[in-house]
Amino acid sequence: MMNNSKAFDVAILGTGFSGSVLGSILARHGYKVLLIDEKEHPKFAVGEATIPQTTMMMRAIADRYDVPEIGACSTFEGIHEHVTSHCGVKTNFGFVYQRPGMPQNPKEVTQNIIPHLLVGYDCHWFRQDLDAYLLTVAIKYGAFVRQNTRVEDLVINKEGVYLKTHQGEQYSARYIVDSTGFKSILAKQFNLRESPCRFNTHSRSIFNHFIGVKPYDECADSNSLWGVPQAWHDGTMHHLFAGGWMWVIPFNNHPKSNSNLCSIGVSLDTRDFPKTDITPQQEFDSILAKFPGIALQFENARPVREWISTDRLQYSSERCVGDRFCLTAQAGGTIDALFSRGMANTVDGLYALGDLLLKALEDNDFSAQRFEYFNHLQQRLLDYNDRLVHCSYIAFSDFALWNAWYRVWSFGGLLNVFRIKKMQDQYKETGDLASLNGLNNPSYLGSLCPGSRQYEELFNAAASAVEAVGEGKLSSNVAANKILSLFEQPDFVPSMFEFSSADRRYNCTFDFDEIVKIFAWSKSASPDVQKLCF
Known part of the structure; x- marks a missing residue:
């Protein structure tokens, strides 16, 4: 594999958000970057609601690594000017508590307002547009991209990293980053997944994009019944119930948006709602039948894609780094979409990894020890988020x-x-x-x-x-x-x-x-x- 290979400084597996942002950073600093993905853009992805930590850290990444295009993706205004008009605005987190067979009690709601005067307006990301744009940023700075390309053979040794694709192409690199998510190639190759998973959260999800979802503000005679300062439709809305929750992420909640879609998903505790043989649509319909306070929003709604249904979401890795390699973001582990912390953890990790990798490239030292801080950071982010979400599922009761x-x-x-x-x-x-x-x-x-x-x-x-x-x-x-x-x-x-x-x-x-x-x-x-x- 070493003969006639195309040589790069860093190979990145996955051209989604994480892979494209890191590829942009490295290429911007003059390094030869290879980005490989077994699929092609545009493609569906979860992680559609931002939080201030995510967007503020994106600006920090843009400043620290001199990639202004990443900063442009960190505000609603920037997204609409530079990327796409298919994204929604986010001014709050709304939480509405639902009880089986009962109308919603207006006193059982909570709302968290985003301080936009301090941090700007957050976004609901239409990920297929955002991720495709970020890949073009990496290309602009010189990254070499291979889509619809499957890695069939991978060797990592003290001399370097060697890849062979299903088309017979051969590449070499000094370092490799796995940003492929749950199906991580490196996690499989080095048997990194923990069994059993160490996390306490036990949830699964079904999700889709919908059209015709009614703003929840229209589901009562008077908005004043809820006693909250902002419209539910202006933010990321969560229906909470014992054993689970539903997200409603509108892409169509601003006059500048050209989308008619809402992202809809349900996360369920597998111990309260074990997976059965019914279809995701049948399960979704059963939830609407159980909670009339939720059903009001979906009287005229319908899904527009094939449903995605998962088994248990949580998985963990015993380590996220090794000699000449690391696993970023969801390649290392994941918890649950609650509080939209998956993307926040991703950008926190990228901010740290960029600096570590640039220094390693300069020194030509790619030992696991050089990247131990990154491993510790990612593991702590996952463990902390697990405790946050696990306690939330208990509190839903x-x-x-x-x-x-x-x-x-x-x-x-x-x-x-x-x-x-x-x-x-x-x-x-x-x-x-x-x-x-x-x-x-x-x-x-x-x-x-x-x-x-x-x-x-x-x-x-x-x-x-x-x-x-x-x-x-x-x-x-x-x-x-x-x-x-x-x-x-x-x-x-x-x-x-x-x-x-x-x-x-x-x-x-x-x-x-x-x-x-x-x-x-x-x-x-x-x-x-x-x-x-x-």
Whole structure:
């Protein structure tokens, strides 16, 4: 395989989001990059809802590695100007609790508002357009692409990496990155998958794109019944019920959007909803029949693609790096789409991997030890997300418990927005890339707010309370009250958020006046928060 091969610095398996972003970074810095995919664009992909951590870290990647096209994909406005008009806007996370056979109770809802004045508007990504665009960015900077190409033979040794395709083509590289996802070639070749999977979350999914989905705001006589500050249709909506949840991601919720589609999916705890022989459509219809509060949205809706139905979603790998190779993003493991953290974890990993790989290419040292930080980061991100999601599935059993637990996630995300924004503002003021160094060197890797000891203590205490409910050691009401009491720290938690009050079921609306109040509060906040965020 070494004879007559085409030589590259890095070979990347997979031309989706992760592979194309990394390929763009490496090619932008003058390295020869090979991107191989057994399929071709456009292609369907999940990971369609962004969160501030995802989009802000994309801007950090664009700045750190001088690839402005990646930054253009980080806002609703940038997507529509540079990429596609088929994406929707996202201004909030909406959570609506549903009970079997009952109409929805307007008091059993929570809503998390995205602080767009600080971070801009997030997006609902029509992934087939976005991923195809990112691949063209890699091509623009010089990456060589082979689509509809299957790797039939792969050898990694101390001299290099050697590939042979089903068409008989031969390639060599100094390093290889696997971004192929669940069917990871390297995970299979090196037997990296853990059996059993170490994660506590046990869920499966069915999903599709729909047309004719009614905005949930039209499913009641008056929007004021819910008492939340924003329209459900303006954000990513979640129907919650004991044992599972449904996502509604509209691509058609803005006047600038030319799409008529919504992404619809259901994730179910396999222990409460074991997989059967019925079709995904039949299972979806059974859920609508069970929850009349959800069925209202789908009276005139229909799917437009073939359904995708999974077995258990969760899988893990004992390691994500080795000599001359690594597994990125979903090639290493995955949890669940809840909270849209899969893409956030992906960009966190890419931000770190880019620097490590550029230095390794310069030094010609591709030992696993050089990439151990990347392995540790990815494993911690997965383990943390597993605990977050596992506790959420437990909390779905009781609205009071969910109402308390969701604000732990909400507050951590808010603190992290301020942490990232502080570093990005410093970079804009100084132009010094060292301002961004702290993005991947926090004290608590994987955490929702990885630089705060106080938040880590709050998260651990709250998660332990939820887990005690799952183990039958604590009642839901006792656990909910215990979690709410954790927010009674005025030097750590902004008082205007009223996080300790069960009656406040949404965070601040983040208009200009409220942002001013938050900064005023920061003057009396704990030293931990002041150092972290302000």
